[in-house]
Amino acid sequence: MPAIFISHSSRDNAIADEIKAWLAADPLGFERVFLDFDKDTGIGAGDDWEKRLYMELSRCHAVILVLTPNWFSSKWCFAELTQARALGKLVLPVVCAPLGEQDILPQIQKVDLVDGNPKGLELIQRRLHAVADELARGFQLSAHRPPYPGIQAFELEDAAIYFGRDDETRAIIEKLDARRTQGGARFLLIIGASGAGKSSLLKAGVLPQLSRRRRHWIVLPPIRPERAPLSALAKSVAHHTGSPSAADDWYRRLKDPRAFSEIVTLTDKLRVGVASAATVLLPIDQFEELFTIAEPVERAAFLALVATSLDPKHQQPLMVVATGRSDVLHGLLEGSALAVLTETTSLPSMPLDRVPRLVEGPAEVAGLLVEQGLGERIKRDVDSPEALPLLAYTLALLHETTKSGKYLTLTSYLALGDAARGLNPVQNSVRLAADQAITGLRPKPDEHELTALRDAFLPNLVHLRLDDNKLVRRPARRVELPREADRLLEVLLQARLLSARSADEEGSDRLGEAVVEVAHEALFEAWPTLKGWLDEEYDFLVDFARLRSAHEIWKDAEKPDKRQALLQGLLLTRARRWLRKHPRRFASANTESLRTFIQLSHRVVQRRKLRAQAPVAAIVAALILFGAWLEAPWLKERSYWLQNVHPLSVGQERLLKSKSDFIECTDCPTMVVIPAGSITMGSLDSANERPPHTVTINRPFAVSMYELTFTQWDACVRYGDCAAGVKDLGWGRGSQPVINVSWIDAKQYVGWLKRITGKNYRLLTEAEWEYAARADSLAHFSFGNDDAQLDQYAWYALNAERRPHPVGLKKPNAFGLYDMHGNVSEWIEDCYHNTYQDASSDGEAWTAANCNPRIIRGGSWFHRARMLRSAARDWSNSDKGNESIGIRIARSLTF
Template identity: 45%
Template sequence: MARVFISHSSRDGEPAARIKQWLAQNGFETPFLDFDKHSGIAPGSDWEKTLYREIERSEAIIIIQTPNWMESKWCFAEYTQARALGKPIFPVIETPTGDQLIAPDIQALDLLADREGGLERLARELTRIALDSQGGFSWDASRPPYPGLLAFQEDDAAIYFGRDDEIRRMIERLNARRAHGGTRLLALLGASGSGKSSLLRAGVIPRIRRDTRNWVVMPPMRPQRRPVDELARSLAMMMDTRDWRKYREMLMAADLDRGLSDLAADIRMWAGSKDASILLPIDQAEELFGASDPDEAARFLKIISAAMSDDLPFLAIFCMRSDYLEALQSSSDLTCRFEEFSLGPLPLTRVPQIIEGPARVAGITLENGLVQMASRDAETEDALPLLAFALRELYDHASADRHFSLSEYQALGSEKDGLTPLENAVRKAADSVIADAAPREEELNALRDAFVPAMVQVNDKGEYARQPARWDELPAKAHPLLDKLATARLLIISQEGDNRMVEVAHEALLRKWPRLRSWLDEARDFLIGRQQLQRDMADWQRASKADKASALLTGLKLNRARTYLNERAHQLTDDQRAFITASIEKAEAEEKKRARGRRRVTQASVLATMVLAAIAVFAGSQYVQLQTATDERIRDVTRYTWEDLAANARIRNRLNQFLPRADSRTPFILGIEDQPDGFDCNTRLHSGFRYLYCSIRSVVSYERIKAISGINPYISGPHQDELDLSADRFGYYNPEFLDWIDTYIIPREMADPLFASTAQLVYDEQLREIARAMYWVHEIYLGPETHMQNLKDWYAGEPPPRFQQGGGWDMYKEEVEGLDWPLMVEATRDPNVDFPNPFNRRPASTPAINVYVEHVLGGDGNMSDTAGPFWIRRTIDGTEPQVFALLVKVLRCFDPETLGPDVEKVCDSEDAPSITKLILADLTRWWPFGKDA
């Protein structure tokens, strides 16, 4: 029976004791009386905290209303505490109090005028409270006492056990808000499998519905795809009419406040209670943030926000998964306040209640030991739904005497796999359906495509979550198996308006059925990508007409969506396919627009970058890094691939400090986000091999050029086995390939101003320094003797200012005087040849040359250090004349002053051969100019 708290003045102990004795005689459990030696406040206790705790635990408050009580501030504090908690309060008048009332809406029981009648009324009210909180509902024997994976419904209130305390606290919370105002939206939050829906439907709603004087409870609804429609249907169902569209019009009206006010008046008139509060129970409210149409969800949240106004009689419950709390908090469409009611896991001490309670109602006998074993097995994930399913399996296969045996329970487990009956029951049922159906391979594949992705999504925590799917959108070959799984109560098939819907009965199936789990794990990346696609599509659909184009997919998202469209089109909705197609069409239109705005990319830039890319690749391993900061950046970028950086926020943030500098003259080839080989060149190094290499790499792919020309750029050559080429990896240049470059990739059409300026820009920004260094170093070593003599003459003079202090200059001069080109080449060919080098450096990588190039010729000394080893290799493979001729052609076209003050700018003006167009068309597929560039 109901737990009762007796509030009284310390001077009214005798009438309080009489009421306690009467309560005990009428079967009301443990009434609390503070001075009672058995149930009262123990000596030494914090009496104030004890009183408030007992008020909160109690289900009803009896006030011994006397003048002493009316004068006591502590009695009044007990009353306000009980009032705030929504407790039922029953004042009983034991002594005359005149016309004093505790509150105008609380009627006192006058025991002086009619003691027997007053106590009878009190007993009747306390019994009603006890029945509402602990039972008193009749059981429909046509319904199973254990519903399995399905949530308990309102008709199951008689067999719903184990959550009495939560039911009481939630009803008290609602009653307190109804009576005193405050936050009108209650968010009932819990993890998957905690029993939220059952608590709402079988626990709270049936008991609130009994209080017809104070409450009108609408039929609980789910948002599903069109939440406003579902709310309108719930209203129509309650008002016993089929015209749900009338209520939708009211909910969608421009004057929403007026529509809700009229709606509240209609509901109260229908219920015959002009002062009742109206409760809107929304189950699985997380669907508003995923499964629902975005526009409908936004409107629904605005309706709820408006309905929670203090001027309207509505209250609402959002029953939802706790992992969607952040989405609820951050929703811009929900403008009303809400408070949380968290539902934790069912305590293990209550497991016997949910087994024995329904069994007692349904007349089922339980073998000794079964409850104890099941309680031990319940110490596992998803314990509540798995236990409910196992009990339903026992009920469906029970004998006529309705007896659950221990051996039948144990048979649900798998000793071979080490699985308890709770862990194995769902898996066993699902596998049995498949085994009995014996589907063909195409039917099983169709079932997989039904689950993935229509019926399952990945939530923000990375967990698999169910979602309803339209029957007609699932593969037809999967329908028979889906029907069989629904018959086994593993799926739920329902009607949503004109659409037949299907969904997983409980998410425990996603975790406990190995076959389904393997399907989900295989498609996990697609599920996550498709969900992101759905969010992007929702943003696009909500965007204004002016913003529509900018909301389409671009970059990586578009590339991923193209893959989905090509490989998984059957697993996308019509809307998703249309969204991807629109994004592709926009991207292609922009590509063509860029192509129309430019002339063909210059063959000259292709020639220059191909030749100099080879130089960079061959010579890069010997490049002398003189700047410590540059060394550090190179190590960082080399060590981590872009994929690694994406997963390493600390390193990524560090490298972001070295982003490319803003430069309006930087060629557009450096604006490419995705390099052809996935290599990250976003870190801008202002000098050296890597800077050149990153620039060239966005243009030239050796494998692609090889495929176009049909010629291998590199061949084996003399002394290859003797030389250490581990860092060079390419071997020797192929003369045939160099001829092909000279024939087909040569500067042409330079008369076109746009063409010429574009080509010059590429050369000036990316190639000038290395091209000049390569030319100057070649001329010093291999050119006319005058170049070497100029070098010697300069060193014979006065040293530059920065060399006038300290040693070094004489050593440079000694190095120049001792240069022996034939011996250097021979030393490089044969490691056994002794070549004295005071700087202990490789032949032809001399600091003396670097200083000369930098101080006299105005070039980059670091890059000249790269050039020496390159030209040695070209003398070894015999291609030095060919490569030098190509380099001179590039300089004559783009940088003639390097060749001499009187050299004129000369570029071939003949029409390009047809093969050049073919080459350019293929080259431009991985950079942003398009096939028509």
């Protein structure tokens, strides 16, 4: 938006004020108008009026002269004109009263407004609109778009404020024009380093200009490959043809082996009217995603379709322009069908002498004032091209924090720095924004939320590239990120350090889901909190990347080779360690397959070990051959024992320490050693919890780390005698806690474990359960009395959304047990008694033959906090199961 200076005599204030009001009413809304007596934008009390006048003259783009006899009588009006001419400003002489013989600037056409001439107003309007158009290079900045987009790439809507890359934009357009008219490569790939501005150049520089040349170019909406490039292309075509709802249909057509014929038909339909000889241009941003995150089947189909469509023998009026990371794409196109069709052009880092233009250009378009010297000062602080993404964020923050939003000052800029840390504003802005966003939350984020945010970044939003050990961003669906991090993710989105958009995966149930992504990889270094997490978790990132790579190889392997592609050795050991340490990181839809891959690999390794027990295997084989009298269930169970069971020896068991864990078969629960000790069991809070009494657990015992899962239950169904057909109610199986099981079913399961391991697996006694749940705490919960903290430890009525959740996603108690509060209630060995009157003090089960009902403990996903207390008791009939009751098991130890 151009800045306008109104030069007038003080005797003509009323006329000048009318002109200012008329400018404000213009469709462009000229707001940056200086009128010396204006109470809002004029010369204020205490201002040096002469200095202010010259400053405003130097900043303006046009000077309107309010020509009246009074103007000619003022020496200051003449001085303003002289200064404006010396500065090369556009001067618009406006005659507002009869001048007689008086004249000024005879060589310049004057505008006659005497008697309110409407044609004169139209002349002024057209000239000022032309100035605005020239400043924005013919593009309009929408009122809802900020002048400084921040760390995110510029979009098509930002063409008016895209500065600093005019030469590069022109060069790319010239290359495309040459290939369109003269032939040659049909695929132009713009490569550059991260932070070079490739996406912005394409979307805000090249495409808006080509879109205006409809005779020559038909520009499709740009796409990003992500996981489903064909889906992204389908959406682009559907939007361009004016039928966004047809994206699903286009996706089906593009997946078809005859997709090329659809492309031919499409180009024919698009080339009509003025565009009858135009070339269709497909822009692809972040082309490297085809090779880094796209699904293999989609990648192959997309590349084949593009290569066929661009093949010169087909003479299709189609070209592709794409951006890509040079450090990723190196060597990836070689040998592909696209290689011979591709021309590569490099985008170097922006020269730092253009920095002042990055500051001042958008300000001029948006009608902002920039203090003299600010651009040069910022240029001094941008010490390398790598800092340019940080500059983009600094400018956005400066604009947001400026009080009026209309005047960018050196003082406001310097306030963004941190002298104590030795950080200039460019270096400090991202840290400042991220830390302020998080620490400004009320109530303040606790350790649990910060851990959840850490788990959102690792491994969902940050990925380590194995070929060069470089950290890169990775888009993730919002539903895959820990729900406990929602508040923190939201403020980082508001601060524009993360970006969000809707998923483009037509043909799948993911369409329209929110996708979250780090705005720029510069954040990895610029935000100390995140940098600290990444440094501390480097080993995890390396192993996780290797795990993903191994998983991809296994998925792509032919069926006979799949067993050889499973994990083994050190990587399997480390993967299982990470799975135990960070179960939440393997619980999303995106990582559940990795969890399964680890578990499958472990099972196969255990089978190989057990095959070494050749003598036993031979005996059993002989029994199978000659023992038709043996019953099939026994054989099935014995076969499972041979391949999957590896119980601890007495010596190994005696080496176990308090809180250590062990597992005795492939599908067995992980068990945690609980030390001996005493508790005051019960409470005064409820009649059935009285009287409180001391119970002593004389010997260590083991408790399952998690509630029993469907994976573990289904193993018993396959290899043992557990009941088939246990329903998951559509909530999923896998790592979900088993539900809809009765006490009788639970006893059946522990009986199977006892048989195959030879160890005393069983249900917990009520005293053992409360002892394990309290974990040495005398409070209502294992973590204290504050039920406001319950969200960190439990799924219950206030956070579970009316369903159970995969085990192990909340914090464990001090013994290392997960979900002791909430998620699902857990069957106990004891019979239910209305009080603890006459209860024993030795921790043994209080039971009787065929008693009913039985105890359930822990509360569940539909209970409120009161029922999740360590002392809270409930009961159910032993032959009944429901959607809120599950199983946790115990094992007696021999020491």
